[in-house]
Amino acid sequence: MRHIISILMENEPGALSRVAGLFSARGYNIESLTVATTEDATLSRMTIVTSASDAVIEQIIKQLNKLIDVVKVLDLNDGKHIERELMLIKVRASAAHRDEMKRMCDIFRGRIIDVADGSFTIELTGSGHKLDAFIESLDTSAILETVRTGASGIGRGDRILKL
Amino acid sequence: MTQVSNPNDKQETSPQFTGAEILIKCLHEEKVEFVFGYPGGAVLNIYDAIYQQDKFKHILVRHEQAALHAADAYSRSTGKVGVALVTSGPGATNAVTGIATAYMDSIPIVVISGQVPTYAIGEDAFQECDTVGITRPCVKHNFLIKDINDIASVMKKAFHVASTGRPGPVLVDIPKDITATLNSFEYPKTVEMRSYNPITKGHSGQIKKALKLLAEAKRPMVYTGGGVVLGNAAAELTQFIQSLGLPTTSTLMGLGGYPATDKQSLGWLGMHGTYEANMAVQECDVLIAVGARFDDRVIGNPEHFLSRPRTIIHIDIDPSSISKRVRIDVPIVGDVKSVLADLNDLIKSEKPVQNTAALAEWMLQIEVWRAKKFSEFTLDEKLIKPQQVIKSLYEVTKGDAFITSDVGQHQMWAAQYYPFDKPRRWINSGGLGTMGVGLPYAMGVQLAHPDAQVACVTGEASIQMCIQELSTCKQYELPIKVITLNNRYMGMVRQWQEFFYENRYSESYMDALPDFIKLAESYGHIGMRITDPADVEGALREAFSPKLKDRLVFMDFITDQSENVFPMIPNGKGLSEMITGKES
Numbered sequence: 001m002r003h004i005i006s007i008l009m010e011n012e013p014g015a016l017s018r019v020a021g022l023f024s025a026r027g028y029n030i031e032s033l034t035v036a037t038t039e040d041a042t043l044s045r046m047t048i049v050t051s052a053s054d055a056v057i058e059q060i061i062k063q064l065n066k067l068i069d070v071v072k073v074l075d076l077n078d079g080k081h082i083e084r085e086l087m088l089i090k091v092r093a094s095a096a097h098r099d100e101m102k103r104m105c106d107i108f109r110g111r112i113i114d115v116a117d118g119s120f121t122i123e124l125t126g127s128g129h130k131l132d133a134f135i136e137s138l139d140t141s142a143i144l145e146t147v148r149t150g151a152s153g154i155g156r157g158d159r160i161l162k163l
Numbered sequence: 164m165t166q167v168s169n170p171n172d173k174q175e176t177s178p179q180f181t182g183a184e185i186l187i188k189c190l191h192e193e194k195v196e197f198v199f200g201y202p203g204g205a206v207l208n209i210y211d212a213i214y215q216q217d218k219f220k221h222i223l224v225r226h227e228q229a230a231l232h233a234a235d236a237y238s239r240s241t242g243k244v245g246v247a248l249v250t251s252g253p254g255a256t257n258a259v260t261g262i263a264t265a266y267m268d269s270i271p272i273v274v275i276s277g278q279v280p281t282y283a284i285g286e287d288a289f290q291e292c293d294t295v296g297i298t299r300p301c302v303k304h305n306f307l308i309k310d311i312n313d314i315a316s317v318m319k320k321a322f323h324v325a326s327t328g329r330p331g332p333v334l335v336d337i338p339k340d341i342t343a344t345l346n347s348f349e350y351p352k353t354v355e356m357r358s359y360n361p362i363t364k365g366h367s368g369q370i371k372k373a374l375k376l377l378a379e380a381k382r383p384m385v386y387t388g389g390g391v392v393l394g395n396a397a398a399e400l401t402q403f404i405q406s407l408g409l410p411t412t413s414t415l416m417g418l419g420g421y422p423a424t425d426k427q428s429l430g431w432l433g434m435h436g437t438y439e440a441n442m443a444v445q446e447c448d449v450l451i452a453v454g455a456r457f458d459d460r461v462i463g464n465p466e467h468f469l470s471r472p473r474t475i476i477h478i479d480i481d482p483s484s485i486s487k488r489v490r491i492d493v494p495i496v497g498d499v500k501s502v503l504a505d506l507n508d509l510i511k512s513e514k515p516v517q518n519t520a521a522l523a524e525w526m527l528q529i530e531v532w533r534a535k536k537f538s539e540f541t542l543d544e545k546l547i548k549p550q551q552v553i554k555s556l557y558e559v560t561k562g563d564a565f566i567t568s569d570v571g572q573h574q575m576w577a578a579q580y581y582p583f584d585k586p587r588r589w590i591n592s593g594g595l596g597t598m599g600v601g602l603p604y605a606m607g608v609q610l611a612h613p614d615a616q617v618a619c620v621t622g623e624a625s626i627q628m629c630i631q632e633l634s635t636c637k638q639y640e641l642p643i644k645v646i647t648l649n650n651r652y653m654g655m656v657r658q659w660q661e662f663f664y665e666n667r668y669s670e671s672y673m674d675a676l677p678d679f680i681k682l683a684e685s686y687g688h689i690g691m692r693i694t695d696p697a698d699v700e701g702a703l704r705e706a707f708s709p710k711l712k713d714r715l716v717f718m719d720f721i722t723d724q725s726e727n728v729f730p731m732i733p734n735g736k737g738l739s740e741m742i743t744g745k746e747s
Contacts, residue, residue: 009358013307014295014296014299014307017299025300055490058486059483059486062482062485063483065482066481066483068303068359069304071357
């Protein structure tokens with residue numbers, strides 16, 4: 001099953017490789033990984049999306065907790081949560097197709113953030129499924145370039161991952 | 164007249180030390196007795212500081228791998244943190260095998276590695292490697308010091324992390340320029356890490372549940388591991404087993420945690436464990452695992468293991484050891500010593516009613532298995548049986564020696580025929596299975612216990628992987644007895660090739676062996692070759708006699724080439740699917 005794991009860790013050099021190394025050494029899969037510092041500059045927050053059986057997820061959480069730089073780990077799937085991913089996508093937008101591309105962007109609540117001769121760059125936020133759906137709705141030849149951040153997640157309401 | 168101030172007056176009043184001196188002071192604060200190491204460019208400042216101190220002794224090895232093994236064995240035999248010091252680049256990469264060996268067996272060591280100066284890092288400088296990156300997967304934690312102000316706090320953390328929770332090696336990488344700059348020194352008294360707080364106390368509800376299950380069990384069984392030895396819990400374990408009258412078995416790493424010569428002990432279990440221990444663990448209805456981790460060499464195929472219904476209780480300090488290979492019914496996360504003490508208190512206060520009739524019947528069943536005597540071997544008149552050498556070694560040393568071993572058949576025979584009654588006497592690489600550890604292990608043990616009898620049981624293949632350390636042994640006059648079971652084969656490889664590859668002995672024959680007597684003599688030691696079974700005991704008595712008390716004796720026992728280790732659980736099979744060697 002797909003799980004979103006949130007990690008609070010010391011903002012130390014090498015901390016990211018400890019997590020990435022753990023996943024590769026133990027054969028766990030990573031669908032996406034995002035990391036950035038939090039409002040407290042000594043802490044980084046990482047979101048890892050992985051798919052595994054319940055037993056393996058349990059091991060992943062335990063192994064993450066075992067890393068000395070890891071302060072707290074939360075499996076967001078243990079409760080209600082929200083996930084968002086950002087995609088920047090550059091699409092062909094020749095004169096004949098500009099209106100259609102603009103409409104498609106509006107339907108998905110995207111924003112055109114760069115306009116050039118023959119292309120738009122669209123910013124789109126949502127769940128991974130929504131971003132997938134947008135890509136699928138376009139003709140592949142219309143897509144020039146995509147970049148996705150991977151999912152970030154947060155618990156709903158009172159579920160707070162903090163020190 | 165204007166006052167001219169001396170620039171020195173402006174300096175802080177606290178005395179200034181170089182980074183290297185600060186590092187050495189940290190080792191003094193940690194009461195380090197020995198540092199095992201090898202100098203090189205990046206650690207010259209540190210070695211200069213070592214030259215000017217006499218609080219710990221530096222042991223100069225002949226290869227960095229041996230420094231790690233010796234520090235590791237020093238720790239295994241004393242319970243204290245071992246310390247090794249290596250230079251950058253090849254010094255660090257040579258150390259990796261030793262670090263990984265310690266990591267797999269959860270041995271607390273602190274490794275200090277030199278690094279190229281901070282300004283040269285990343286420029287492919289001479290003897291530069293990414294030591295922190297290379298060692299990351301085989302250390303409990305590692306640090307790269309980039310600021311002289313961090314030396315003391317990092318060293319404090321390194322010793323703390325290495326020795327608490329589930330122990331393990333910690334590496335500290337120090338660039339050369341950091342060891343040359345000046346700073347004041349203050350060693351932190353305490354250490355606080357928000358991200359590292361190992362649990363020690365077991366959950367009382369779980370402990371109660373465990374005791375109830377054990378009391379009601381019809382066929383209870385105790386299975387103990389290296390955690391009992393590492394956690395100094397032998398006394399608590401012994402009290403626990405004896406107060407409930409439970410049968411017990413140990414892993415290779417846990418030997419000595421409970422007296423092997425006691426009747427409650429079924430010997431050790433696993434791939435080459437005793438028939439009775441393997442059968443009892445397979446057939447029990449309640450199993451309590453104490454500081455053990457259900458690894459592949461211990462329980463074999465987990466599916467076969469789980470094909471028998473039983474309730475499993477697991478005490479371990481590392482939550483990730485629980486339910487890793489086998490689902491656990493009653494997990495107890497905590498320090499084994501503390502949890503066993505709580506269990507013992509509970510037994511005293513609650514006086515649980517045990518199912519004594521069922522337990523008596525179970526013990527009878529165990530005796531039936533034991534009576535099959537699958538662990539016995541037959542002496543030969545012409546050829547020395549390897550088991551005979553170990554049995555004689557046990558008798559000659561009255562079962563009270565420190566035994567280190569290398570890896571292979573001789574390791575299994577040493578563990579099978581030298582029953583250990585005390586913890587920290589059996590020193591071997593159980594997890595990583597590193598050939599070459601035996602001699603450097605013996606060095607670490609002998610230095611820590613100068614008056615003890617220390618024997619290194621090895622094979623003619625393993626010993627050659629760190630043979631250069633005979634020179635270190637001479638320098639420090641370590642009177643180790645090297646017991647080489649020389650069968651002219653990588654015995655365990657040959658055994659697998661005989662069983663599973665139709666006798667195709669691919670590259671397992673040790674050709675062109677050196678004359679070990681001359682080799683030992685060239686290093687200034689005594690060499691003996693023993694070829695006749697009738698001479699085994701006499702030769703051992705001579706080697707361990709007061710006359711040779713201060714000498715390293717290299718004993719080359721020419722043994723039966725065809726001998727195999729039994730019982731054996733073939734790879735992928737289950738505990739009760741042993742080949743006993745007595746099949747007709």
